Amino acid sequence: MSGAPPATAWREAIIERIVPRTARISSFYLRVPWPGHVAGQHVDVRLTAPDGYQAQRSYSVASASGASPAEPSAAATDQASIELIIDRLDDGEVSPFFHDVAQLGDAIELRGPLGGHFVWRPADGGPLLLIAGGSGIVPLMAMVRDWAAMPPATASPALLICSARTWEDIVCPDEWTALQAARPDFGFIAATTRGSQHRDTDITRRLDATLLRNILTGWGHTPRHAYICGSNAFVESVAGGLTAAGLRPEIIRTERYGG
Ligand SMILES: Cc1cc2nc3c(=O)[nH]c(=O)nc-3n(C[C@H](O)[C@H](O)[C@H](O)COP(=O)(O)OP(=O)(O)OC[C@H]3O[C@@H](n4cnc5c(N)ncnc54)[C@H](O)[C@@H]3O)c2cc1C
Secondary structure: OOOOOOOOOOEEEEEEEEEEOOOOEEEEEEEEEEOOOOOOOEEEEEEEOOOOOEEEEEEEEOOOOOOOOOOOOOOOEEEEEEEEEEEOOOOOOHHHHHHHHOOOOOEEEEEEEEOOOOOOOHHHOOOEEEEEEHHHHHHHHHHHHHHHOOOHHHOOOEEEEEEEOOHHHOOOHHHHHHHHHHOOOEEEEEEEOOOOOOOOOOEOOOOOHHHHHHHHHHHOOOOOEEEEEEOHHHHHHHHHHHHHOOOOHHHEEEEEOOO
16 A cells, blocks of 8 residues: 555545436446545545535445455555445435435545444454345445355355345345355345335345244354444334344344434
């Protein structure tokens, strides 16, 4: 690594690609001086209005870390393209800016990567249980992408459970179904609360303790690490469900997006 800025330094990021993922969620690829990150970390984004008013929000990094477990900084470069995935909240301040105002080539202020608790490195191993509510999938995407990049013989099983209103509200479902088809040690379950069942293995009700217990029994592995991300209410409910289902609280890490 040569000359990459410290994570805490505000710097300019350029929007170089925008990819719609669902009706209200899009990926924003930002080119930015980047010191490298660990899956699960986030950035802070700061917008400044012409009158000086500033708004700052956090967004998880969806990109794989690209770092090898042996040499965490090996892939760090001065410049990187990082993927943020932002859910448009109708009454929000910053997320509608990204969806309605931001254009390719625009510059925004960013600092990061930040956060040292809600992270997973390939060396941390598994089995790995990842549970997302809505856009809470973003940091878990980075973890799955890092997991998928490991040599299969060295990876422990991983299970990704995505809760969303409908199948169409799930971010990048094709990536998860393709990985599931390619890797028997990767499981993907969609838990939709309003839509119809998409696949036989999907679920059409909220994740509660009974359901989580059944899923874990069906999976057949005892998680070594469990990560939950989503709204406050979702995280609270799923964390309670997992402990009721017998998981030790020490193995459960949570990230709350608000709401
Ligand atoms: C560590 C961290 C990582 C995050 N990563 C992501 C990410 O990858 N993608 C992403 O889309 N968001 C992410 N968030 C949430 C993000 O920081 C903002 O809170 C969100 O974009 C709303 O900002 P806003 O300015 O549009 O809305 P605000 O003006 O802040 O809020 C508008 C209204 O929406 C409510 N609200 C705020 N957040 C949520 C929510 N998540 N769900 C439901 N209601 C909410 C508020 O209570 C308020 O009523 C993350 C939050 C944290 C703390």
